[in-house]
Amino acid sequence: MNVEDIMAVVVSYNGRETTRRTILALVGQVGRIHVVDNGSEPDSIEILDALAREHVISVDRLGTNRGIGHALNLGVALAKRAGFTWLLTMDQDSVVASGMIKAYQSAVLPGSRVASLSPRVSKQKARSEAVKDINSAITSGNLVLISVFDEVGSYDEGFFIDCIDFDFSLRLRRAGYRLLRVQTADMQHQLGEPTNLPVYLTGFYAQHSPLRRYYMTRNYLYLAERYLLEFPGFIVKLGILRVLLYILILFLDRNPLRSYCAIARGLRDYIARRKGPCPTASR
Numbered sequence: 001m002n003v004e005d006i007m008a009v010v011v012s013y014n015g016r017e018t019t020r021r022t023i024l025a026l027v028g029q030v031g032r033i034h035v036v037d038n039g040s041e042p043d044s045i046e047i048l049d050a051l052a053r054e055h056v057i058s059v060d061r062l063g064t065n066r067g068i069g070h071a072l073n074l075g076v077a078l079a080k081r082a083g084f085t086w087l088l089t090m091d092q093d094s095v096v097a098s099g100m101i102k103a104y105q106s107a108v109l110p111g112s113r114v115a116s117l118s119p120r121v122s123k124q125k126a127r128s129e130a131v132k133d134i135n136s137a138i139t140s141g142n143l144v145l146i147s148v149f150d151e152v153g154s155y156d157e158g159f160f161i162d163c164i165d166f167d168f169s170l171r172l173r174r175a176g177y178r179l180l181r182v183q184t185a186d187m188q189h190q191l192g193e194p195t196n197l198p199v200y201l202t203g204f205y206a207q208h209s210p211l212r213r214y215y216m217t218r219n220y221l222y223l224a225e226r227y228l229l230e231f232p233g234f235i236v237k238l239g240i241l242r243v244l245l246y247i248l249i250l251f252l253d254r255n256p257l258r259s260y261c262a263i264a265r266g267l268r269d270y271i272a273r274r275k276g277p278c279p280t281a282s283r
Contacts, residue, residue, distance in 0.1 A: 001105050004031040005085040006143070009075025010057075011068050012048065013038040015092035020047050022092050023057055029101040030088055033057045034078055036071035039064040067277065068139065069157035069164050076149055084146060091140035094189040103185035104143050107131050115177035116169070117143040119185035132181045135234050136169035141187045151175055158275035162212065163219035170227050170234070197252070204241060205248040210255070210262035214278050216242070217266030222275075 008030045012019045019035075026033050035048055035057050051057045060074055072089055079087045088101075096119065104117045107130070118137035142165070152171040155164050169179055191206045208216070220242055228235045246263065253259045269279070 001086060001108050002031075003029065003101060006030040006088055006101065007032045007034060007075070007079040007082065007084040007086070008088040008090055009072060009079070010035045010090040010092060011038065011071040011075075012036070012040060012044065012092045013065060014040045014044050016044050016047060019044065019092040020051065021095050022090060023051055025095045025098075026088075026090070027056055029096070029098075031084065032082070034060065034075060036060045036062065036074050038062055038066060038068075038071055065277070067157055067160035069155040069159055069161075072139070072155045072164070073157065076146065076154060079146055080149075087144050087146050089139050089142050089144065091189070094140040094187055096141060097186035100141070100185045100187060101143075103182050107180060107182045107185075113176060113178050114180055115145045115148045115172050116179040117185070118179070118181050119187040120181060120183050122186065122188045130183055132183065134179050134181045135173070135231075136166050137179050137181070138189070139165040140189055141185075148172065148175070148177060152177075159219045159222070160215060160275070160277050162215040163223050166223055166238070167226070170223075170231055174230065201248070201252075204244045205252055207253070210258040211278060213249075213259045214262040214266040214269075217263045218270045218274075219266075221267070221270040 006029075008026050010019070010022055010026075010033065012035050015022070023033060023035065033056060035051075037045065037048060037059060039062055040048075045061070048057070048059050048061075052059050060078075062071070075089070076087060090096075100119055103119075107117060108114055116137050118134065119141040121138075121141075152168070152175050156167050159167065172179060191202075197205065220238065224235045224239065246260075249259050250256050265278070265280075
């Protein structure tokens, strides 16, 4: 794996300076940085335009929010056409360490069936082993072998946001591929909005908008429908975490009623077999 073999795709949406930090941390670590912007406001677009003028990035401006899955699939298609071997998928709120790709390079062994490499997020505990097989990888910081998309398919655009990473990870595992976390590859990543909660609660609760609660609920049910029989342990564990989250919302959310209404809409739209963007909002 060489740096020139890797293209990074960053999905942006009104990230402003956060997106700039994400992009600049990738400079020199990958062969190309491509940003797919989901209809950001002018101040965020100005930052992307400035970076493009510096020849740091290329930008695909969608003009409207088409969802994370659609943006990632545009990145996959571009990477294939340009002849890259690996695709690094990035959220706009993640900053990789300077040696992350070098750590990935040392983890790939010929014939190992490794299709996904993910970093140790800053809040995760360091472990003694250099690499660890994992059940799923978050989208941000995930280095994916591009050839596997021909076998397992593209990202599911029907999810719009949330559970896209779980769905893709389980398809990789179904096809017999390994997903590794590289313990020496570090990345800072913000899960939800900042809170002052005790550390022991952060594994069960994150502050999100009611709209995110909608997608998390609806898409988990689609995920469970697809994979419960194949990966029961994964689906049941995720379901238990969802139940704990719903309980904590009552005590920790700024507006629990709005969150519970959004959760109810997510259940309703799953029953109605709706996918894509929430009917009442684009994000």
